[in-house]
Amino acid sequence: MSQALDDRSESIRMIRDSAGAVAPRDGDTKRVRALRFVEPGFSRDVFAEMGALGWIGLAAPEAAGGSGLGMSEAVALTEELGAGLAPEPLIPAMLSARLLAAAEDKALLGGLLDGSKVVLTAWQEKADSIAVPGTGDAPRMFIPQAGGADAFLLPVREGNRIALVALEAAGSDLVLEKTMDGGFVGTLRADLSRGSRIADDVGAVVEQAIDEAALATAGHMLGLMEKAFELTLGYLKTRQQFGRIIGTFQSLQHRAADLKIHVSLTRAAVESAAAVLDDGATGAVRQAAVSKAKHRAVESGMYVLRQCIQLHGGIGYTDEYDVGLYLRRGMVIMNQYGAAALHRRRFMALAPEDVE
């Protein structure tokens, strides 16, 4: 596992570098702020750039036009984009790319991979779920940044199989709601008769794609918590009260030490899970690794983010100061692709124990 990681360190480094160009870790948040609450809540141009950089097809096979990389690169990328607060729906797009590659739909896939078309998968029928019931006429909920979609993919159950239907976004019955971070989440009431059926059975691949999205989301959370912690450390090192730098107060020092532990645990959990998937794990082993990582990212991530607000004092509660942007993004993504309790239960149900 660690050997594999060593071998990949170069491609991971390159991915991180290229992410910096789009969502600079140390850059300002003007771009992010300007996009808030303006539909669709993200930049089509930046999405296109992500396509051009090969990110949307990062894990798709090279034969299908993808980059042929793995989850280790994917979580490094989503971590960087979390740190940079990029609002573009990259993770949902990666999920769609997986399905389109499996469906061998070159037309839609091509446009998605190069970033010219935003294709989002409308798979979710209730909150806090990773299951794909595929009920034909059920409203599909919680589609991230749905207002910017050109097309939707709908899994539709047919007996034991899950067919895939593609649907033009234009003319669809789509209702948007604002999210805490300035984005828009959509509920789609699809008229399937307007769609075209592009695959007979994507049941297995959609399950895997959701697992990968859950892990990528854990990576995004890692980026949020790490960057918010970095801002907080900077604040602790400069802010003065009572004639002292507040970072000299031991109670704050010890809390910072705890936050560091949580960031490190999350990194270890996310990166080890990515390595498990890159080793070709399937079934219960894959699911357990993903659930372990997502659980940790949510539990430790939200703990770190709320402590970062607290350590900033009053200024942390203002919209003007950046640290709050991380908390609000955290709220939006924490339960996407399954809340902590869901993943804890799944992990317990799946992971075999070494009882001595």
Added chain:
Amino acid sequence: MSQALDDRSESIRMIRDSAGAVAPRDGDTKRVRALRFVEPGFSRDVFAEMGALGWIGLAAPEAAGGSGLGMSEAVALTEELGAGLAPEPLIPAMLSARLLAAAEDKALLGGLLDGSKVVLTAWQEKADSIAVPGTGDAPRMFIPQAGGADAFLLPVREGNRIALVALEAAGSDLVLEKTMDGGFVGTLRADLSRGSRIADDVGAVVEQAIDEAALATAGHMLGLMEKAFELTLGYLKTRQQFGRIIGTFQSLQHRAADLKIHVSLTRAAVESAAAVLDDGATGAVRQAAVSKAKHRAVESGMYVLRQCIQLHGGIGYTDEYDVGLYLRRGMVIMNQYGAAALHRRRFMALAPEDVE
């Protein structure tokens, strides 16, 4: 409620003062240490003194030879005895006194109330329980300080009623196990044919008596945590490391503040529950009040006790230093008359909610 407490403040103060004579709060622990692991683990003489002071019959009616006081006085007393680490089985004796008063068995009751006879009730058939199955031939477990008993009371189920059988301790099949604090807990395999039946139905009173014992045990825990915290504060104010009094370190100051909050919450929960019982509450109201107090005492009590060990550093881990005596007593009593989870569940099942 608070008015009632005001009215009782004098009797509570007197009880506390008299407790100081037997188990001095600020006294040394020589007596307590000398009794450890020497059967029966407590002093018959001190038990007799407790009887002479009217403690065993504290809540029994004056007509039955008791002191006719209430739970507010009882928890004040058990708190003091907790602070003084008295190992005598006062709470089990109070429970037995309740049953004997209900049974109107003056002979046994008289000897118990004046402290000349140790009468213990063998009601428990499994760990972590407050129910009295009364199975005739079941071993009766976890009888505190059972090696010192002169007689046992056994609740025995007969249809819907719970009869009470008294049994001489001499000649009984009693197995003792050592407890962490130096005491002995017993398992009794009773030969009921050797006993005498002294009441037809004590079902209701035994339930109430166990509730009162649970609340009195919460008071004992309050005394343990408060005294251990007092020792710890003293240590923080005198111990030096790095050229400073360690109580000047902010992380320890803040932890001490948290411990203070937990001690105060526990006192509020215990004393308000005692007031509820003294107001004559019965059924669900009584049970909910008791469960709330016992839950708080265990949760906050064990938290405070283990933090007191931590704040003492290495010396807290020695047998020689007193603070460990409080932790070990805490381990022994924490789950007596129901663990925290049991009381949490009972509270939730009983306590009506004000849903707005």
Added chain:
Amino acid sequence: MAVSIAPKETADLSAMEDEAFRAHVRQWIEANYPSELRNPPKRLHWDENKPWYFKLAEKGWLCPGWPRQFGGLGLAPAKQIIFTEEVERHGCARTNDHGIVMVGPLLINHGTDAQQQEFLPKILNGEHVWCQGYSEPNAGSDLAALRTEAVLDGDDYVVNGQKIWTTLASDANWCFLLVRTDKNAKKQEGISFLLVDMATPGITVKPIINLEYHDEFCEVFFDNVRVPAKNLVGTPNRGWDMAKALLSFERIYLGSPRLSAYAFARLRQLAERMGVWEEATFQDTYGRLRLDLEDLKSLYGTFVDKLRRGETLGADVSMLKVFQTELFQRITDTMLEIAGENAGLLEPMEGNRNLNPTGQYIQARPATIYGGSNEIQRNILSKNVLGLPG
């Protein structure tokens, strides 16, 4: 804006039995409080709040705790507590109450006759709405480090500086202000209390958008603002002690279980809506929170009993603020955990104000910061209550 100050209340409230008084208050609130404003998700602005405020003023109930000779109801502590309990029970919004709970008591204790006659009636009739100018950008937790300066120039003080976290300053027409009047004294000893008309030239109010995307707090800038010297309250350079005494109200107020209790009731509704209410693991989490809330109520009750007996509260009241605010946060943390993707929505779910996990969560964040951060409260507990050194 002026209203009659002849109060409509004719009953002798002080003579009533407690339970009759409670019923009387409850009935009137139910009949008069606008139902659409019960338990508002955000702090209300003056334009939303003022109809209720004026109803209270007309009834003569705006200042239940003020002595009768100053126009208050002169209620004994026990009745004041009942009054507050009923207001909270009904979910009445917190009013713009700084005049009532801060300026009034300040002037009653420390004001000149002229100040009392000028300001108290206008608080009672709602003409003056006050805000509190305490915190500054570099004097947050360390309030005594404030640097807004007032220099005597003839009959006026000239004020320069900046305040921050001034609650609802944009709604207020008067401000009570801590200013530095002696730069050479020790930091606690050069501070004075000034009363400032917000219409004075040189004052700029700038709302701060917070994490709720709401503008409850403001920055207030003072640029050569002339304040008549007669508006200084008490002894010059002795404002710090007066300010500290006023904070005791705030500490018990912030320790009241009402925010936690309200959030807790919403947690149940959310759990039912999300379908996790019956789950044993949720029930256990909920039971722990419930018992924390009930024990907080018991502890709060011991402090209320002290007030009822007319005792003053010590520094140990900080315990309530710490435990209440952190419980409030834990309750709302749990809301997000069970809300699924609704944990990311800006608005209440399904347009139902009772299903508003994100609003509650965000509202709970500053509770551990304002009114003296919980770190400061723990410093107070360790030093002033436990006697730890340094």
Added chain:
Amino acid sequence: MAVSIAPKETADLSAMEDEAFRAHVRQWIEANYPSELRNPPKRLHWDENKPWYFKLAEKGWLCPGWPRQFGGLGLAPAKQIIFTEEVERHGCARTNDHGIVMVGPLLINHGTDAQQQEFLPKILNGEHVWCQGYSEPNAGSDLAALRTEAVLDGDDYVVNGQKIWTTLASDANWCFLLVRTDKNAKKQEGISFLLVDMATPGITVKPIINLEYHDEFCEVFFDNVRVPAKNLVGTPNRGWDMAKALLSFERIYLGSPRLSAYAFARLRQLAERMGVWEEATFQDTYGRLRLDLEDLKSLYGTFVDKLRRGETLGADVSMLKVFQTELFQRITDTMLEIAGENAGLLEPMEGNRNLNPTGQYIQARPATIYGGSNEIQRNILSKNVLGLPG
């Protein structure tokens, strides 16, 4: 007590593939470790431990990490890790290992040829059993405040003072000691390392009974103890830096998941015995602990990978010690919570060593204190890792 030091091991361990090496080690341990000593509830004394110790010595496996020229196995880091994993997996008791992990590396790096020749073979053959004289009654967390003094008098140092928390001192015949050799220097700069024969007149060892009613730790008193000056290791007054370097072993050792993993397995057995295993609320608690343990293993793995690559560990290894020891405590806290009245028993339940909640609970208490208290570890993290000031 002397045994042959001609090792029985003839295989070229360094040439083996990792998995073959693992199998080789495992097989030998299973064949040779006394089964009744697997996962002992308390730290073993020398008389219980020594048969296994001498078996390791005879096999030549006592010091797998020492270079071959000093009599060790000279294993690469990756193989040392495998060796340790197998020892821990089998539940082998920790041996009296201070000579192996502390004195050996100290002398190999800083000892004179004469010291190496005198002491290393006697560690390898088990003749010298070492204890560590570091802490003092007034130098616990603040180790550098130690005051045990060594004054040169002719060819000897004369040692006076007291050590405390000296693990298994009553079993040791040699002690490596931090002493103050310059009272006028800054506190870290007047400290030296001495090797002391415990049979020297003037040494008194007094066991400390701990909360387990066990005597693992001792006080050691030095009253005019004469130690040959040739037994000073390294440069006089430079002992502190050497001592700090040796602690890096301890920090990763204390951060190993083994104690938590062992306790966790016992938690399940206890839950089954108490009939709560199937309960949803217990399963949730257990699941949280399990995921904490698994994530600790992941984090530990990243540090082990560094060792495997031959890197040295930084101060951030303190993270492991903090999280592991607190997890160990939380696991054992949970044991007491579900154990009913068994939470108060002195001995294991029903004579079954696997059902020993109180033993595990008490054993977990000092874990957050020894090896540098967790408060000290958090200081290290905040200052040396996060760069916070002061």
